[in-house]
Amino acid sequence: MQDIFFGISKYLFVILMSFFVFFSYIIMRDKNNASHKAALGVQSAMMFVLHFIGFLIILMKTQDKTIVLFYGAQLVMLILLRGLYGLIFDDFYSKGLMNNMCMLLCISFIILTRLQYRMAIKQFIIVCVAVAAAVVITLIVSKARYLHRLTYFYCFAGIALLGVVLVLGQTTKGANLSISLGGFYFQPSEFVKILYVFFLAAFLSKNVGFKKIAVSAVFAGLHVLILVFSRDLGSALIFFMVYVAMVYVSTGKMRYFLAGLAGGVTASVAGYHVFPHIRVRVQAFKDPWAVIDSQGYQVTQSLFAIGTGGLLGLGLYNGSPKSVPLVAQDFIFAAISEELGGFFALCLILLCISCFMYFVKSAIQLKRLFYKLIGIGLAVAYAVQTILTIGGAIKFIPSTGVTLPLVSYGGSSVLCTMFVFAILQGVFVIGCREENEARNMEENRQEEG
Amino acid sequence: MKKNDNKSSRNYNNDNRDYQDYQDHENNDSEKRNKSGQNRSRKITDRQIMRVTYFFLALFVAMTAYYVHFQIKEGAEIINNPYNKRVDILSKSIVRGSILSNDKTVLAQTRTLEDGTEVRDYPYGTLLAHAVGYATHGQTGIELIANYRLLTSNAPVMEIASDDLNGQKHIGDNVVTSIDLSVSEVAYEAMGNAQGAVIAIEPDTGKIITMISKPDYDPNTIEDTYDILVDDETNSNLVNRVTSGLYTPGSTFKLFTLYEYMKEYSDYESYQYDCSGSITVGDNTVKCSGTRAHGSESIADSFAYSCNSSFINMGMKLDKTLFQATCKKLLFNTALPIQYPYQESVFVLNDKSSQFESMQTMMGQGKTLITPIHLSMISAAIANDGILMKPYIITAIENHHGKIIKKYQPFRYSTLFSTEDTIALKKCMRSVVEYGTAKLLNSDRYTAYGKTGTAQLEDGSRNNSLFMGFAQTEGKKLAVCVVIEDSGEGTMPAVTVTKAIFDCYFE
Numbered sequence: 001m002q003d004i005f006f007g008i009s010k011y012l013f014v015i016l017m018s019f020f021v022f023f024s025y026i027i028m029r030d031k032n033n034a035s036h037k038a039a040l041g042v043q044s045a046m047m048f049v050l051h052f053i054g055f056l057i058i059l060m061k062t063q064d065k066t067i068v069l070f071y072g073a074q075l076v077m078l079i080l081l082r083g084l085y086g087l088i089f090d091d092f093y094s095k096g097l098m099n100n101m102c103m104l105l106c107i108s109f110i111i112l113t114r115l116q117y118r119m120a121i122k123q124f125i126i127v128c129v130a131v132a133a134a135v136v137i138t139l140i141v142s143k144a145r146y147l148h149r150l151t152y153f154y155c156f157a158g159i160a161l162l163g164v165v166l167v168l169g170q171t172t173k174g175a176n177l178s179i180s181l182g183g184f185y186f187q188p189s190e191f192v193k194i195l196y197v198f199f200l201a202a203f204l205s206k207n208v209g210f211k212k213i214a215v216s217a218v219f220a221g222l223h224v225l226i227l228v229f230s231r232d233l234g235s236a237l238i239f240f241m242v243y244v245a246m247v248y249v250s251t252g253k254m255r256y257f258l259a260g261l262a263g264g265v266t267a268s269v270a271g272y273h274v275f276p277h278i279r280v281r282v283q284a285f286k287d288p289w290a291v292i293d294s295q296g297y298q299v300t301q302s303l304f305a306i307g308t309g310g311l312l313g314l315g316l317y318n319g320s321p322k323s324v325p326l327v328a329q330d331f332i333f334a335a336i337s338e339e340l341g342g343f344f345a346l347c348l349i350l351l352c353i354s355c356f357m358y359f360v361k362s363a364i365q366l367k368r369l370f371y372k373l374i375g376i377g378l379a380v381a382y383a384v385q386t387i388l389t390i391g392g393a394i395k396f397i398p399s400t401g402v403t404l405p406l407v408s409y410g411g412s413s414v415l416c417t418m419f420v421f422a423i424l425q426g427v428f429v430i431g432c433r434e435e436n437e438a439r440n441m442e443e444n445r446q447e448e449g
Numbered sequence: 450m451k452k453n454d455n456k457s458s459r460n461y462n463n464d465n466r467d468y469q470d471y472q473d474h475e476n477n478d479s480e481k482r483n484k485s486g487q488n489r490s491r492k493i494t495d496r497q498i499m500r501v502t503y504f505f506l507a508l509f510v511a512m513t514a515y516y517v518h519f520q521i522k523e524g525a526e527i528i529n530n531p532y533n534k535r536v537d538i539l540s541k542s543i544v545r546g547s548i549l550s551n552d553k554t555v556l557a558q559t560r561t562l563e564d565g566t567e568v569r570d571y572p573y574g575t576l577l578a579h580a581v582g583y584a585t586h587g588q589t590g591i592e593l594i595a596n597y598r599l600l601t602s603n604a605p606v607m608e609i610a611s612d613d614l615n616g617q618k619h620i621g622d623n624v625v626t627s628i629d630l631s632v633s634e635v636a637y638e639a640m641g642n643a644q645g646a647v648i649a650i651e652p653d654t655g656k657i658i659t660m661i662s663k664p665d666y667d668p669n670t671i672e673d674t675y676d677i678l679v680d681d682e683t684n685s686n687l688v689n690r691v692t693s694g695l696y697t698p699g700s701t702f703k704l705f706t707l708y709e710y711m712k713e714y715s716d717y718e719s720y721q722y723d724c725s726g727s728i729t730v731g732d733n734t735v736k737c738s739g740t741r742a743h744g745s746e747s748i749a750d751s752f753a754y755s756c757n758s759s760f761i762n763m764g765m766k767l768d769k770t771l772f773q774a775t776c777k778k779l780l781f782n783t784a785l786p787i788q789y790p791y792q793e794s795v796f797v798l799n800d801k802s803s804q805f806e807s808m809q810t811m812m813g814q815g816k817t818l819i820t821p822i823h824l825s826m827i828s829a830a831i832a833n834d835g836i837l838m839k840p841y842i843i844t845a846i847e848n849h850h851g852k853i854i855k856k857y858q859p860f861r862y863s864t865l866f867s868t869e870d871t872i873a874l875k876k877c878m879r880s881v882v883e884y885g886t887a888k889l890l891n892s893d894r895y896t897a898y899g900k901t902g903t904a905q906l907e908d909g910s911r912n913n914s915l916f917m918g919f920a921q922t923e924g925k926k927l928a929v930c931v932v933i934e935d936s937g938e939g940t941m942p943a944v945t946v947t948k949a950i951f952d953c954y955f956e
Contacts, residue, residue, distance in 0.1 A: 007613030249497045257501075292532055304533040307524035310601075312609075318542075320535055342520045346513065353509050360502045364495050376498050383505040387512055396515045 002060060009057055010312055013340055016050040017347040020103060024354040027096040028361065040095050044082075047103045051075075054110035054316070061317045067113070074109055074124065078102055081131045085425070088135065089142075092432035093425045097358040100351060101421050104406040107348065111336055112409055114316055115328050119409050126411045127418070134422035141426025142433075147198070148206075148370040154199035155219050161188040161195075162226040189227060189235045190416035193381055194423070196223055196239060197246075201373035204250035213247060213256070231277065234400035238384045240264055245380040246373050285398035298325045302393045305338035306345075313341025328409040330401055333393040348407075352386045362424050365431035375427055378420050525855075529597040539600040545569070546599040546621030546849060548581055548591055550628045556581050557592065557668075571668040573630070576637050579689040580628060580660040580842070583668040586675045590689070594788045595624045595843055603848040622854055625845040627656035632953050636661050636931075639949035643942065645913070645933040646690035646821040649950060652829040652919060652928045654859040655838030658954070662690040692791035695818040696932055699904030700755040701917045702813030704827070704874070705779065707752055708866075709772045710763045711873055720748040720763075728758035733805050735761055735812070738903070752877040753885025755901060757812045764811025769800050779865055780823055786839045786862050787822060794819040813902060821930040824917040827865070828899070829928035831874050832919035835866035878918060887916070889944050895920040895955040901941055911935055916943035920951045927954050 023043040027036065055071040082102070085093055105127060112120035141147070165188050203216050220243040227236035244260030272278050280295050288296030288303075301324040309319060321327045321335035328335075337345040356379055363375025385402050392399030403410045405417040528535070544567065548557040556577055560568045569585050571578075582590020584599075592599070602609065602619035612619050636647045636659055649658040664686045666678055678686045688694065711717045724743035727736040737743065737757045743750070751759035773796065777783060781796035795818040798810045809815035822840065830837040839860040846855040866874065878898035882890045890897035899918015906912065914936035919928040929950055931943040 003616035004614055007616060010613065011610065245501045249494060249501060252493055252497055289530075292530075300530075300532060303519075304528050304530065304535065306519070307528040308533065308535045308539065308597075310524065311520055314535075314538060314542075318538060320538065323534060342516075346516065349509070349513050349516070353506070356505065356509070357502075360498060363498050367491055369494065372494060372498065376501060380501065380505065383509070387505075387508055390516075391512050394512075394516050394519060396512050 005060075006057065006315055009053055010315055010341065012053055013050065014312075014343045014347070016046045016053075017344050017351075020046045020050070020099075021347045021350045021354060024096055024100055024351065025357075027099075028354070028357060040099065043096075043099050044102075047099060047106060048075075048078075050103075051078075051106040051110070054106070055113070057316050058110070058113055062117075064117070070113070070121065070124070074106075077124070077128055077131060078105075081134070084131075084135050085138070088139065089425075089429050092429045092436070093138070094358060094362070094428040097355070097421065097425065097428070100355050100358065101406065101418070103351065104355075107336070108407040108414075110316075111332060111340075111407070112328060114339070115321065115335060115409075119328055122411070123409055123414060126415055130415045130418035133415075134418050134425075137419055137422040138426040138429065141423050142429035148202045151199060151202040154195045154202065158192040158195040158199060159219075159222055159226070161192050162223060162230070164188065166226055166230050187410070187412035189230075189232055190412040192223070193235070193238065193242075194378075194416060194419060196220075197242060197374060197377035197381065200243065200246045201370050201377055204246055205368075205370040205373055208251045213251065216247070217243075228271070232401070233271075233278065233281075234385070234388050234402035237264075237388065237400065238381050238402070240267075241384045242377050242380045246377045249376050250369065250373060281398045281400075285395065288395065298331065299392070299395050299399055301325070302331050302334040303395060305334045306342070306394065309338035309341060311342040313337070313339050313344065315339060329403050330389055330399065330408065331393050332404050332408045333390050336407075349390060352382075352390075352404075356383045356386070359424055362427045362431060365435070366427060367434065371427050371430065375424065378424060382417075382420065525598065525601055529595070533597075536596065536600065539597070541618075543600050543602050543619045543621045545584065546602075547623045548595070548599070549623055549625045550630045551626065551844070552630070553625065554630055556626070556628065557584075569669075574667050574669060575665045576633055576661075577628065578665040578668050579662040579691065580626075580657075581668070583671045585668075585672050589687075590789070591624060591626060591842060595846075598622055598624055598846050603846075603852075603854045604850070605848075620849040623847045623849060623851075624843055625847060626842050627651070627658060627844050628660075628842065629658045629954075632950060633659040633661060635949050635953040636946060637663075639946040640933065643933045644690075644935065645931070645943075646694055647929070647931050647946060647950070648691045648821050648825045649927055649929045649954070650825050650829045650840055652832035652926045653838065655829070655840045655862075656844065656859075657840055657842040658927065659950075660689075660691050660842070662688070662694070689789065690932070691821045692787065692789045694820060694932070695792050695795065696821070696913060696915065697814060697904040697906065698817055698819045698824070699813045699902030699913065699915050700757075701824060701900050701902035701915045702810075702817060702819070703752060703755065703760050703902075704878075704900050704917070705776060706760050706764050706767070706811050706813075707748070707877060708779075708870065708874060709767050709775050710748075711870060712775065713767060713771065717748055717873075720751075722746050722751060722756075722759040722762055724751075724756050724758045726758070728761050728808075730761065730765060730808060731804050733808055735808055749877045749880040752900070753880035753883070755881075755886050760812050761808045764807065767811070769798055769802065769807070773799055779827065781817075781819075785823060785826070788841065788843075789822075791822065792820055794823045814905060821932050824915075825928055825930035828917050828919045828930060830865040831871055831878070831898075832921065832926050832928050834868055835864055835871040837862045837865050881918075886941065887918070887944050887947075889941070889948055890918075890920070890951065892920075892948075892951065892955075895922045895951055897951060899947070901944060903936070903941075912937065914941055914943040916941075916947045918947070920955065922955055925955060927951065 020043055023039050027039050055067060059067045082098060085098060109120055109124065112123055200216065200220065224236050224239050227239060244257060247260065248257035272282060284291055284295035284299060288300045292300050305319060305321055305324055308314065316339050319338040321338050324331045324334050333345065336348060359375055359379035359382060363372045363379065366372055366375065382405060385405055388400045388402045389404045391397040403413045406414055544561065545559045547555050550556055555572055557569065557571050560570055562568060571581065580590055582588060582592040584592040588596050599621050602621050604620055609619055632649060640647065640663055644663050647659060647661040650656065651658055664684050666674060666686045723745050724737065726740045726742035727734055735757055738755065743754045743756045746756060746759055776796040781794045783793065785791055797816050798807060806815050810817055826837055826840060839862040841857055844857055845853055847853050875898055878900060881887045881900055882897045886901040887899055897918060897920040899916055902915035904913045904915060914933040917930045919926060929947055931946045933942040933946065936942045
């Protein structure tokens with residue numbers, strides 16, 4: 001009986017996930033009517049069912065009664081999160097984005113609990129803190145009128161934080177990524193990402209002459225260089241792409257975008273020749289089979305996991321994802337693909353694309369350039385990070401040591417990603433409010449006329 | 450829900466100032482101060498946003514496409530790797546598939562007993578023990594090469610779903626090989642009680658028609674006999690001599706000496722040597738086989754009679770550095786393109802070698818070592834106009850209903866000999882059969898070419914008999930290498946086995 005359930009659950013996961021993702025694209029075109037609300041409702045239901053089935057399987061496989069409590073706590077957290085937003089912001093936030101975020105969290109909890117229960121609990125605690133902070137952040141972003149004036153605060157706070165890491169940092173596998181504060185490791189580059197986007201948005205929304213672009217390039221370059229010297233190449237790349245995209249959007253000049261890309265390529269090639277650890281990564285990417293027991297070990301184990309799992313997956317607890325080093329962090333995609341299947345993993349990629357599109361939507365929806373830049377900046381950061389981590393796990397590109405936002409294990413990562421979602425929800429709130437006011441002004445004009 | 454108070458309207462107006470800041474463009478847009486201009490600028494910005502979006506969407510799509518491509522095309526091949534430890538997992542949910550001969554006869558299959566235990570049967574027992582291998586005590590042979598394929602199921606989707614719903618195991622895919630059972634049986638019988646190796650390849654495709662190595666073992670009982678076999682130091686039953694047996698090539702090596710001579714001396718066709726039964730260079734004397742004097746010989750005659758004196762004469766004129774390079778090009782001291790675990794052939798003659806070693810090497814003794822599969826690849830290349838096709842034994846993967854999942858195509862590995870050289874070599878190899886040491890292979894059913902070899906082992910008291918060559922008719926070709934150990938002086942058991950193989954294949 002149990003085996004039949006486990007057999008069915010594989011298909012259920014795929015069906016629920018694919019419908020969920022399908023709906024998330026439909027819901028993006030928002031029309032405030034009954035079918036839209038129904039779609040949102042169905043989507044939420046699918047997510048909760050998937051979440052339930054996932055933990056039911058975990059309970060059946062581990063026979064650990066505390067799983068029930070853990071599941072209950074997650075349920076409470078999710079309901080609180082959605083409830084608070086609904087209460088405070090009415091309909092003025094993006095429910096589609098909220099559903100996406102919750103789904104990513106559910107998948108994360110399921111796979112992390114499977115990989116290591118204690119890790120999942122730690123992650124959950126941080127998420128709870130993040131939920132509380134998220135509500136506050138959305139409030140602040142939606143109300144504060146002065147955010148675009150704090151340009152230099154963002155800039156120097158960011159550089160200072162990065163500098164601290166470079167100097168005092170702990171080296172994790174060759175990269176100065178984190179510092180420890182009273183037992184907690186935290187990765188400042190994640191927080192700095194947000195400060196950096198805010199800095200560029202504030203700076204570029206006012207000054208777009210060539211001289212000013214050059215100045216912004218200097219400050220942006222400073223961020224990137226510190227990251228390169230900290231050996232956090234993934235983050236350096238993210239910061240760089242964000243800069244290029246934001247400059248292009250604010251100036252409208254394609255030549256900046258192309259110059260940026262060209263510069264990036266040149267810098268990468270130069271870096272390849274200068275830094276041995278980059279050469280090692282690229283070699284391991286080109287032919288990991290030749291170095292299968294050293295530098296190629298991680299990515300080949302990842303490919304084994306993904307390949308053996310196939311399209312339907314081996315099923316939760318049936319694979320051996322832990323043979324992939326750092327599977328709970330940078331290579332979580334491999335674990336998901338191995339056990340939950342290729343179809344499911346494909347839907348996950350589509351879900352990430354959906355989140356990206358929501359972020360872009362917030363940029364389009366708003367009228368003020370500052371918020372547009374925030375939207376596109378955070379969107380590009382998210383897109384680059386997702387492509388880097390998934391691409392690295394499937395050997396599409398060399399692996400760069402970044403995590404999958406909201407899904408991977410990582411306190412700073414999940415905290416900051418939730419901040420990013422919260423900020424964008426704040427932007428949506430402003431946008432919905434503006435649309436509402438515009439609509440009201442139209443109605444008033446019609447009444448008067 | 451109508452938040453239409455004054456406060457929000459006022460704020461709305463305040464924000465217009467940001468627009469004006471924004472308008473300090475290099476492009477002086479004169480309409481920038483009014484709202485429609487601001488809307489137009491906003492539309493331009495939106496366009497830029499969308500372009501950036503499309504750029505990243507393109508990257509996402511490329512990555513997704515790569516992921517799908519990997520899942521469908523590459524996954525199955527790459528997971529077949531000893532570093533992938535997930536075999537046990539797969540065998541829990543999949544019944545291992547069967548290994549089939551070229552006419553779909555079962556060579557290995559899994560039988561499920563009533564109580565659910567699985568037994569792996571090998572209907573042909575010892576015959577193909579090394580080629581097919583076993584899977585019950587680790588994996589060897591095809592059981593190893595196709596390990597994951599046998600534990601992957603490409604049964605129809607509905608069947609997989611229904612198996613999942615019923616808690617039943619899926620049935621793994623079958624591996625179709627190029628092994629010809631009748632040729633295998635003939636070769637096996639012809640070897641009798643001798644130890645040695647037989648390999649036959651189809652030259653124009655690279656398909657391995659048969660692979661026999663003796664002594665062998667019964668894979669059906671390997672779980673019980675493994676420990677005994679591994680400890681037995683005299684017999685090496687578990688060694689696949691075709692791929693891992695390093696043999697002194699004996700006179701079969703004269704093909705290489707001949708080829709090098711042809712390359713260094715373009716007037717080789719006018720080569721002439723008077724053989725008196727032995728040759729003395731410096732302090733060293735080497736006799737021809739049976740001290741027979743072969744008289745006046747052309748280059749083809751030397752080859753046909755396997756004249757040691759003539760070949761040492763040729764050999765002394767060769768540039769050893771060039772010879773090293775030639776042998777490397779002919780796959781000595783190099784990785785071979787085969788799927789089985791194997792040993793690389795060894796050729797170490799160089800400028801610093803002693804005269805004695807040079808003489809010995811030129812006629813096929815000395816420190817040179819070669820594997821039967823390597824020799825057969827050389828024959829196959831000559832039979833195929835100088836082009837070596839990559840040897841392969843798995844021709845297709847089918848699901849257990851017989852639907853083809855993947856077909857393996859012949860692969861052109863490299864050109865070992867030019868067309869001209871091939872013709873010249875073939876001429877000499879034909880002489881061996883027409884009037885030389887392999888007259889036994891004359892037949893009206895096929896035309897045979899080759900080179901015999903009797904290799905003397907260390908103390909000279911034991912010999913191995915070797916043959917490398919090929920036969921062809923209008924539509925068919927077959928390249929072989931046969932090694933019979935401990936064959937005694939003056940007999941050519943390798944040729945006898947070869948004849949049996951050719952007679953069977955060219956029926």
